[in-house]
Amino acid sequence: METIKNYLDSIFIGLPESEEIMRLKSDLQDSMEDKYIELKREGKTENEAIGIVISEFGNIDELLNEMEVQTKMNQSQLPTLDLEPAKEYLSLKHKSDKMVGLGVWMIIFSTSILAFVYQALEDNLFLTQLSGNAKNTFPALIFLVFLIPAVAILIYSGTKLDSYKFIEENKFKTTLATRAYVENYYNQEKTKQTQGVIIGVSVCFLSLVPALISNMISDDATTYGGSILLFMISIAVYILITTGSKANACKQLLQIDEYKVEKSKESKVIGIVASIIWPIAVCIFLFTGLVYHKWEINWIVFPLTGILFGGFCAVYSMSTKEN
Amino acid sequence: MISSDIIRGYNDIIILYLLLEDSSYGYEISKNIRQITNEEYVMKETTLYSAFARLEKNGYIQSFFGEETQGKRRTYYKITQEGLQYYKEKCEEWEVTKEVINKFIKEMG
Incomplete structure (x- = not known):
C-alpha cells in the first residue's frame, strides 16, 4: 500500500x-x-x-x-537524481553535518573552557605570576584559539555541498529506484534519530545537575559548575546536530515534511535569522568579556540566544503552517 | 488484449454504459470493464480518469462525494440528460462505423 x-x-x-x-x-x-x-x-x-x-x-x-x-515547473527540465549521486549526497551531507556539529561543539566548548580558565586564574590555580590585566585577557586568547578554527570549519562545511546546491533548492526529481532506496534508508535512520534526540535532550537536562550542586557550594564553584554545564551542553548539541543528519538528508531527497517544495522558503528565513543572531551573540559575548570583564556570567548569552532562537523557529513555523 | 489506441474513441461509450443503471466510482467501473470484456480490455487508470474529466467538462456526467466506506470517501459519477443523449449518438455512430468497416472485412479461410 x-x-x-x-x-x-x-x-x-x-x-x-x-x-x-x-x-x-x-x-x-x-x-x-x-x-x-x-x-x-x-x-x-x-x-x-x-x-x-x-x-x-x-x-x-x-x-x-x-x-x-x-x-x-516543467518537470522534464529538472535534473534527474540517480541512485549513485543520491548516495554520495547522503554521505557528503552527513560529513558536512558532522563538521557543523564539531564547529558548534568547539564554539560552546570554548566558552566552557573560557569560564573554567577565568575562574582558575582567579583562584590562582596556575600561571600565578601573571599580572591582573593579563589574567583578564588570557582566557579570551584561549577562547579565540578554539573559536577561529571552529569558524573555519563551519565555513568549510558549507562549501562541501556546493555541487549539490540544486538538491537543497529542491530543483531536481528522483528516479523510482533512488526513491525506493532513500525511503528504505530513511526508515532505518528514523529510529536512530529518535534515540539520538532522547540522549541529547537527556544530556541537556543532566547538565543542570553540576550547575545546581556547585551553586550550593559557593559562588566560585558556580563558575566551574557553569563550565561543566556548557561542556555537557556542547556534547548534547553535537549529538542533536549529527543525529538527525542522515534522516534529514533523506527527507530532503524525498521532498517531504519540512523539505516540501513550497516549504523550503521557511527554512531559508530561519537560516537568515540564524546567521544574524548567532554572530551578534558572539559579539555581545566578546564585548562584555573583553571590555567589562564579565567572563564569569556573560556565557549566559549563548543558552539565552538558543532559547530565544528556538522559540522564534517554533513561532515562525506555527504561523506559516496556519497560512 | 485490445490495444488502447484502437478503442480510444469508444472509451466514452463504455463508461457511459456502465453509468446508465446507477452511479459508480473509478475502481468499480474499471473492474466492470475488465469483467464484461473477459479481461480483453483493461482500461488504464489515467485513461479512465481523463475520460471522467472530459465527460464532466462537457456536462455528460456529474461527480459527487459518496458516503464514506472503509475510511474512504470516494468520488462517484452519475450520467446527466446530456450524457444520455451523447451516449445515444455515440451508439448510432458506432452502428454506422461497424457497417462501414464490415464492408472491408473478409473472412480469410
Missing part, C-alpha cells in the same frame, strides 16, 4: 497542489488500492499485485493534458 502512495507521490511531484489535483491524486490512490486489495484476495503475491497495479496505471501526461494542468 505504501508503495502505491510513494509511486503517486513521485508522479505528482512538482504539480500544483490545487484542490482539483489533490482530489485526483486521492481518487487515483483509492482506485489503485482497491485494485491492489482485490488482486491480493485473488491470491497474487504482494510484488505481483503492485506490479499489475503500476503497469495498469498508464501515462500521467494523458490525464494532465485533459485537465489542462499547467505544470508550474
Whole structure:
C-alpha cells in the first residue's frame, strides 16, 4: 500500500497542489488500492499485485493534458537524481553535518573552557605570576584559539555541498529506484534519530545537575559548575546536530515534511535569522568579556540566544503552517 | 488484449454504459470493464480518469462525494440528460462505423 502512495507521490511531484489535483491524486490512490486489495484476495503475491497495479496505471501526461494542468515547473527540465549521486549526497551531507556539529561543539566548548580558565586564574590555580590585566585577557586568547578554527570549519562545511546546491533548492526529481532506496534508508535512520534526540535532550537536562550542586557550594564553584554545564551542553548539541543528519538528508531527497517544495522558503528565513543572531551573540559575548570583564556570567548569552532562537523557529513555523 | 489506441474513441461509450443503471466510482467501473470484456480490455487508470474529466467538462456526467466506506470517501459519477443523449449518438455512430468497416472485412479461410 505504501508503495502505491510513494509511486503517486513521485508522479505528482512538482504539480500544483490545487484542490482539483489533490482530489485526483486521492481518487487515483483509492482506485489503485482497491485494485491492489482485490488482486491480493485473488491470491497474487504482494510484488505481483503492485506490479499489475503500476503497469495498469498508464501515462500521467494523458490525464494532465485533459485537465489542462499547467505544470508550474516543467518537470522534464529538472535534473534527474540517480541512485549513485543520491548516495554520495547522503554521505557528503552527513560529513558536512558532522563538521557543523564539531564547529558548534568547539564554539560552546570554548566558552566552557573560557569560564573554567577565568575562574582558575582567579583562584590562582596556575600561571600565578601573571599580572591582573593579563589574567583578564588570557582566557579570551584561549577562547579565540578554539573559536577561529571552529569558524573555519563551519565555513568549510558549507562549501562541501556546493555541487549539490540544486538538491537543497529542491530543483531536481528522483528516479523510482533512488526513491525506493532513500525511503528504505530513511526508515532505518528514523529510529536512530529518535534515540539520538532522547540522549541529547537527556544530556541537556543532566547538565543542570553540576550547575545546581556547585551553586550550593559557593559562588566560585558556580563558575566551574557553569563550565561543566556548557561542556555537557556542547556534547548534547553535537549529538542533536549529527543525529538527525542522515534522516534529514533523506527527507530532503524525498521532498517531504519540512523539505516540501513550497516549504523550503521557511527554512531559508530561519537560516537568515540564524546567521544574524548567532554572530551578534558572539559579539555581545566578546564585548562584555573583553571590555567589562564579565567572563564569569556573560556565557549566559549563548543558552539565552538558543532559547530565544528556538522559540522564534517554533513561532515562525506555527504561523506559516496556519497560512 | 485490445490495444488502447484502437478503442480510444469508444472509451466514452463504455463508461457511459456502465453509468446508465446507477452511479459508480473509478475502481468499480474499471473492474466492470475488465469483467464484461473477459479481461480483453483493461482500461488504464489515467485513461479512465481523463475520460471522467472530459465527460464532466462537457456536462455528460456529474461527480459527487459518496458516503464514506472503509475510511474512504470516494468520488462517484452519475450520467446527466446530456450524457444520455451523447451516449445515444455515440451508439448510432458506432452502428454506422461497424457497417462501414464490415464492408472491408473478409473472412480469410
